[in-house]
Amino acid sequence: MSKKTIGFIGLGVMGKSMARHLLEAGYPLTVYTRTKEKAEDLIKQGAVWKESIKDLAKDANVIITMVGFPKDVEEVYFSENGILANAYPGAICIDMTTTKPSLAEKIYEKSKEKGISFLDAPVSGGDVGAKNGTLSIMVGGDQETFDECFEIFEKMGKNIVYQGKAGAGQHTKMCNQIAIAAGIISVCESLAYAVRAGLDPDKVLKSISSGAAGSWSLSNYAPRMLSNQFEPGFYVKHFIKDMDIALEEARRMELDVPGLELARSLYEKLAEMGEENSGIHALYKLWKK
């Protein structure tokens, strides 16, 4: 069976690495992104540039979107020159952006009306995971569409789990972000305590990182916090977007999330300090003032 043509929309830090894996796996790949320069090395590698989403959508068997915010996703799917107005019946769309579960459900329904299949498939693992093809991919939608796309997901990720009906991928990503949110506060406070108490924070990390206090954040972010390396990784502005989605969903479900609320309020302060384009571990700056 010949490989499907994949159209990839959105070539930011994450999208570009993900698209490259598909290209290197031999998929015919078309690409579109707002700033054409970002596509240039992929084009050199063999990707075909499309001048618009419309052009891309018309010919692709599978369309993958990896854009920024829910409003970008809405535009890309629902506008007149967008995906759903131009993709052919039988095409499969996969949104890998982190966005609202309710939006994923809406795209799924609107797609279905046109005979298009849709999966919500947000990822975690960050720029490094995207680069190394080791992302965790959490997928919602119809099981048979998931099965059909599994070999595509396999090119981009390692931990690929079908989570259930449309929206379930996005909900799972919210669980991921909630698990990070209050956790990173605890990492900041622990480090700040170590420094204030006059301890050697590197030695403290040696004592606490591998035990019950251990976390990905502690192992990966704490050393960067200590050495003043606050480049993203994962942007503060995107994390705020994600936390807002999670908070909205939690309110809708009448779920108490005081830890998430606290994290959101601390990131608000951080954004006010002009740190929206730093990595999320820049939260530590609140303790360094």
Added chain:
Amino acid sequence: MSKKTIGFIGLGVMGKSMARHLLEAGYPLTVYTRTKEKAEDLIKQGAVWKESIKDLAKDANVIITMVGFPKDVEEVYFSENGILANAYPGAICIDMTTTKPSLAEKIYEKSKEKGISFLDAPVSGGDVGAKNGTLSIMVGGDQETFDECFEIFEKMGKNIVYQGKAGAGQHTKMCNQIAIAAGIISVCESLAYAVRAGLDPDKVLKSISSGAAGSWSLSNYAPRMLSNQFEPGFYVKHFIKDMDIALEEARRMELDVPGLELARSLYEKLAEMGEENSGIHALYKLWKK
């Protein structure tokens, strides 16, 4: 060089396993604990029972304490029939209880006046770490005393780090507890969100446990939360004690710890529900009401 006689005070879940490792490593071991029955299997293995702390302190080269609360530590060291009034000059005392850094400094000073060496050496790794001899041991006091005791620590733990002067071990343990505190809130919220959103929480854990949201708490506590297994492990009442010490120290150092404060307030609610003797992952019960 013949092995030192070690006197071990406090044979709770942790202390008993730790003492057993010393016995099995061939150290002459004397023991005392409030409830003699708890010592019986160690006595069968060759430990020598002492009728009082005074009796134990008189003959031991090294005295290890692993008791419950700071007030217990004060009594064991400072009372008339306690350690410092009865240990011989040249003895080494090691408090492995989690207690106040200021108390560790005080015992260090009072010990020094009597020619006794003192280390604060709290541990993390819980009952399983104690049983398997894989504890993380964080040590404060004089470097030469630490060096002299290293081979003793090696029998009980794997990750043994000298953290600095008296109190530094306890401060490091506070860093450990702070790193757990807000983190466990995020685990509860993440799971509660998964359940409320109608996801399969086991699948969610499969998606999120190994990435950036990963933590010891998520891997070890979340499955127990989901299967209603709330036995300790690490007691709520002891965690509250530790958080109170950390909060007191943070206030003294004028350090903001909103995540720790939130955790403390949630554990207050949990204690009011009668859960003081549950494991700390019983925090999840706040979301199951």
